[in-house]
Amino acid sequence: MENALGLAGYQATMMIIVFAVLALGVAALFAALFLPARWRLPYSIEFLFVGLLLVMVWYGDNRSAEIVAAYQAPLEDEGVLEIGYDTSSGDFDRVTRVLAFQWGFAFINEDDEISRNATIARPGERVLFSLFANDVIHGFNIPAAGITAEFEPGVERDVWIRAPETPGRYLIQCLNYCGVGHAQMKAWLVVEGDEAKAGA
């Protein structure tokens, strides 16, 4: 798995931890039910157990905070985009304003051209989305980029992604229930390949 910052492995590590803890718990439960051997655990073992859980908490908090810091620090700050990149911060290849409404997305590019429910990017481009809405709370999720934002009416929210390297259509969807047309709130991030560029 790779998220918008190009950080591979973070979610995978967390999933492995979760599966390991679950497997241990289920194994202990089944052993308690079906193994003939019985064992009265000493109370001190619980302190060791809590210690292990605290290490998990510390690790999860730090790793998550590291990722979030890269997303949420002011985009102009020096070094914000260093994780996974060697480019300077705040220098986007494309800036797109996104109006979310009941029920759809309108994308406004730097030339003030508006397209409904589709926006274009080049492979690997760093794209800044400025999100806003005037009606209700909406969500903005690009599964391929692994990013989700919520924004309420009247508040502009910036999120950025690196466009996927493979040309194609990538789903954009609202993840916050915004009324009966919520299921229709889908759009596409169209990543154009070289042939599209040549054609243009």
Place this chain on the structure above:
Amino acid sequence: MANVHDAERMGNKPHWEPEDVIGKMTLSSLLFSNDYRHIAIKGMLTSVVMLGLGGFMALLFRTELALPDIQFFDARPYMSLMTLHGMFMVFGFIIPFVISIMYYMMPKILGTDELLWARGAQWSYWLLIIAAVLLMISRPDFTWTFYPPMALRVGGDLIWMGYLAVVLVAISEFLAGAVLLKNGMAAIRRIGWRKLPLMGWGAISEGILLIGATPILALVGIFMYTDWAQITAVYDPSRGGNVMTFMFMFWFYGHPAVYLPLMPAVATLYTLLPRFLGRPIWSYWSAVTAFALLTGLGFVVYPHHFQPAENVSGMLQRTTQILTLLIFIPSTLHVFNWIATLWSDPIPASARRAIPFKFIIAAIFFLMLGGVTAYLNAQIAVDGDFVHNTYFVPAHFHAMFVGFMGNMAMAGFYYLYPYFTGRMYNQALGNTHFWFWQIGILTKVLSMYYLGFNYFPRWVVDYLDLPQWSMPQMMLTGAAYLIGLGFIVFVLNIMLSATRGTIAVGDPWAIDDEDTAGRAQPVSAE
């Protein structure tokens, strides 16, 4: 910290004799008697009806979701069904069911044989019934979280009844909390806090959560109504209100609400497990500590429900993340305690046969399955990726609400059954119900996790025909039907066995360890 607590205080004794309480009840006593057994039976049976209604709604919209495209319902009736399903299951089924089980067990275990301030429990029940009727009439379609300003702009002319229902639910839960807290505190005064049975600690935790959280919910319902009627503009941004005020207020109730059915379910487990095993819980103080930590932390972690919003950032976001990760610990301590108890001595054959014991084991399993993913949900970076408002969230709470709390509600009900009908349930039907539910719930939860991991959004009537979406949705619908079938078997069982079941005499849960004699002796580490 030696385990000095005797079996009686741990709930490890036959609490009362089997009796046909229902058979002796009149319609009047069923409706209005303040006898704690009557109130509890009424609450449990009403919860079963609510479970049937909420489950039927789920089957309807699950049928729609089995395939992509619109087949049976448009968005509005679909969302009404989904909203009512959520509200009926949470407010009508699971919370009142486990609280009713507490009403029945607590007076016996705490030694009073009466529920102090039972009138409060009676009022709590009737207010909830009125709220359920109002909800049905208002047919809200804005989900149980009713975010403004969306929720202020949808619904018909009668939607105000939905807001009133929210206020009534809050008052009903507040009264239930007052009853539980009063009984728990009275038991402390009588027995002493060092000797208080864990059911008592559960009642106190539940009472604090209910009394602390529900006044805010009542305010939310009132402000939603006054904003809708354009009397105030607290939440509506188009008239100068602030949506974030709603988010902070609603989730201040909304997160503790998750623990409202959890605490009684945990307390019931701590009561029944020693009863079936014939030995005390492994660590009494670990359980008390975990109750206290869950209660305290339950009030402060709520911003994680909307952390992808910009207002939850910086120190608030980081603190919320740490606290949410920490709340993982008391839940895990409970599980550790139960497994250590199971492991300490041979499990009697009578326990292995008992349907309530089977539901207890399944409940522990699902608490692990649902609880462990909270480690992911708590982390902002994962939450902002594939967790927030995808099917990962309903997977987590269905594992907890249905897998843990629902199974514990059934464990409590089957356990109490001979005490209020005077007869035993049918074992074969009980086993059928058990397996239909466990297979169904496991399939459902795993399908939901898979869908969430593939970014399937919540609250959609229609979806793209992607293979990673459509196949699990079909499985999920099949699982829902299996659970529905299990429910029908359960209802048949309790109806038929009430008149045709074996008459229960003496202690229906007497320990029979005939096949444990040849087992290895426990290895003592003390």
